[in-house]
Amino acid sequence: MIPDYSFLDWSGNIGLKFRFPGTSKHLIFSVACPAEYSELRRVLRDLRASLGKRSDYYFHYTKCTPRVRRALFEASATVLFHASALIVDKRALPTEYAKMTEPDFYASLIAHLVRAAPLESVLARRLLIDAGQGKLTPLIRQVRVELSKASRERGIERPPIVRGEPAARWDGLQLADMIAGALAEGERGGIEYLGAFGDKLTVLRYPEQRPP
Numbered sequence: 001m002i003p004d005y006s007f008l009d010w011s012g013n014i015g016l017k018f019r020f021p022g023t024s025k026h027l028i029f030s031v032a033c034p035a036e037y038s039e040l041r042r043v044l045r046d047l048r049a050s051l052g053k054r055s056d057y058y059f060h061y062t063k064c065t066p067r068v069r070r071a072l073f074e075a076s077a078t079v080l081f082h083a084s085a086l087i088v089d090k091r092a093l094p095t096e097y098a099k100m101t102e103p104d105f106y107a108s109l110i111a112h113l114v115r116a117a118p119l120e121s122v123l124a125r126r127l128l129i130d131a132g133q134g135k136l137t138p139l140i141r142q143v144r145v146e147l148s149k150a151s152r153e154r155g156i157e158r159p160p161i162v163r164g165e166p167a168a169r170w171d172g173l174q175l176a177d178m179i180a181g182a183l184a185e186g187e188r189g190g191i192e193y194l195g196a197f198g199d200k201l202t203v204l205r206y207p208e209q210r211p212p
Contacts, residue, residue, distance in 0.1 A: 006033035006124035007172035011180035030180035034081040061181025077196040084117035103142040111146035131164030
C-alpha cells in the first residue's frame with residue numbers, strides 16, 4: 001500500500017562563495033516517508049507531553065537542545081518509516097550549478113535524491129515541502145517538473161502531488177528538518193544523533209567523489 005505522505009526539508013543554503021560568513025559547505029536534503037502518518041503524530045504528541053512541551057511545540061533542529069534532539073530521534077525510531085538524505089558537497093558541484101536560478105538549483109538536487117533513494121522513502125501519494133510561511137511557488141513548480149521526469153525514469157506511473165506547507169503544522173516536516181539538521185552537524189564534526197535509526201535511514205552523497 002502506498003503511504004499518504006512523504007516529507008522533505010533541507011539544511012544549508014545555495015551560496016557558493018565560501019569565503020563569505022554564513023555560506024554552508026554542504027546542502028543536505030532529507031525526505032521521510034512514514035508508513036502510517038497517524039502513528040508518527042501519536043508518537044510525537046506523546047513525546048511533547050513527556051517533555052512537558054505544549055501540544056503545538058515545533059521540533060526545529062537549530063532551536064532544540066541536545067536532550068530534546070536525542071528524545072525526538074529515539075521516539076521516532078519506534079515508528080515504521082524510511083528516510084533518505086542527500087549530502088551535497090557544494091565545493092565539488094559541476095560548474096553549471098553556479099548559473100542556475102534558486103528554484104532550478106534546489107529542484108535539480110531534489111530530483112537527484114528521488115532518482116537515487118530507495119523507493120520506500122520517496123514513493124507516496126503526496127510530497128510535502130517545508131515552505132515556512134510562504135508557498136515557494138516557483139520552487140514547487142520546478143520540483144513538480146523535475147520530479148515528474150525522475151519518477152518516469154524509475155517507472156513510477158503517478159508522481160506524488162507536490163505541495164509547500166509550513167513545518168509547524170506537520171510532524172513529518174519536523175522529522176525531516178531534524179534529520180537534515182543532525183546530518184549537517186555530523187558533517188561539522190558534531191554530535192552523532194542518528195544511530196537509533198539503523199536501516200530506516202539511507203544517506204547518499206552528491207557528487208559521489210569528495211574533494212581532497
